[in-house]
Amino acid sequence: MEDSSGTATFRTAPLLWTTSGEVLENGIILDLVAADRDALQILSWDKSGKSSIAPVFDAGGGKLYGPPHVEPSVREAIMFPKGVAEYGTVPELFMKLSGLCREHVGLPEDAAAFATCWILSTWIPELLLIPFSLCICAGSTRQVYKWFRLLRSLCRRSLLVAELSRRLPLFLNPTLIINDPTLSISTCTFWRSANCHGVYVAGPGGTLSSLCCPKAIALQPGDFPQVWGEEAMVIMLPDSESPPLRQAALMSIADELQPQLEMFRLRRLSGMDQFVSPTHPLSRFELARNLGPCIPEDPGIVRVLTPLLESHEQNIAAQRSCDPEVAILEAIWTPSHEREEMAVGEIAKRANAILRSRGVTHEYSVREIGWKLRALSMHTTSNGRHKVLRFSVAVRTRLHDYVRKPGPQLPFREDCADCQALQATDKKPDK
DSSP, X not given: OBOTTSOBOOOOOOEEEEOSSEEOTTSOEEEEEOSSSSOOEEEEEOTTSOEEEESSEEEETTEEEEOOXXXXXXXXXXXXXXXXXXXSOHHHHHHHHHHHHHHHXXXXXXXXXXXXXXXXXXXXXXXXXXXXXXXXXXXXXXXXXXXXXXXXXXSTTEEEESSOOTTXXXXXXXXXXXXXXXXXXXXXXXXXXTOXXXXXXXXXXXXXXXXXXXXXXXXXXXXXXXXXXXXXXXXXXXXXXXXXXXXXXXXXXXHHHHHHHHHHHHXXXXXXXXXXXXXXXXXXXXXXXXXXXXXXXXXXXXXXXXXXXXXXXXXXHXXXXXXXXXHHHHHHHHHHHHOSEEEHHHHHHHHHHHHHXXXXXXXXXXXXXXXXXXXXXXXXXXXXXXXXXXXXXXXXXXXXXXXXXXXXXXXXXXXXXXXXXXXXXXXXOBO
């Protein structure tokens, strides 16, 4: 077209970007809500508390944001909040969720608080390096489904599935609630390794996909929660005589709490409510530090969670003690301070003895121990008679670096400069 001066002018159509939720450069937060039954809409919110809901959001500069296309079956299966609502204080919201877990599933007070931490974490997975998995142990399938149906009303974008598959609508960043009896250890290991922000797997047609999302998994008889990683949280469901919630009651819970949980999400993402880990009474626990934004600094909540977090940390320490690499570090610790080298055969003998004392029945061969030493970046060499590990300065430094990380508690050596350096850190060898 031409203007009055005869100069050609053209209007560029606005760019429409689809989003499942994000924080824009100007601090405005976008998310998906179900303002009506048939379609998803865009919620926009800023730090001043101003919010709006519309089919598209105009970000300025000719850029519009709209919801992604979602198949009707997916829209029906995944629950979205209908908007945002005030919830009072974070401790009040926490106790409300915990009370529902106790009332309708029969969880004891500590387990209900632990489960509430996980429920809140599903609303802010972006703030957690690794979204948490919740492993469910129960005596009956009936109890599992009672719990799963309640979780569906409380978690962010929960999707109850009977098969863990890469074909699920993961672009919506759902919370997967999984009852899949066919899961193998290798499948669990794969999904665990992919459960980190910024990690991708191959998708169709040369694309990449992210599998990172919170999960609740019903463990089958004989399953071990350890396959989901040390960060996995475990809940044992008690036998409960309470009847299952009817669908109308579940919808009522969702209608009330999902908008409040959406507000919790918006405030956490905006940085309005920050968790200061150095001062929190539970900051000494690794799990609490990772779950920080989900644990209010409330004396009653701290009191309830402390014994359970202590037990969780003790269980992780017990699991780590059965790791062959930990046994190797323990086997070479004292010799590394007294000798120049150590035969790999002797390392294998000592490490296997340590593991047997902890109930591990597998006997590791000298070759397997050699592989694990290389995995620890401790390379062996030949002294003309045996394969040996030489305790060079680099190997001794690396060994002490491993002690700095969560791992074995090893005896302090007064005559070792590296041990002396560890005394200045939070991780000190035992005297």
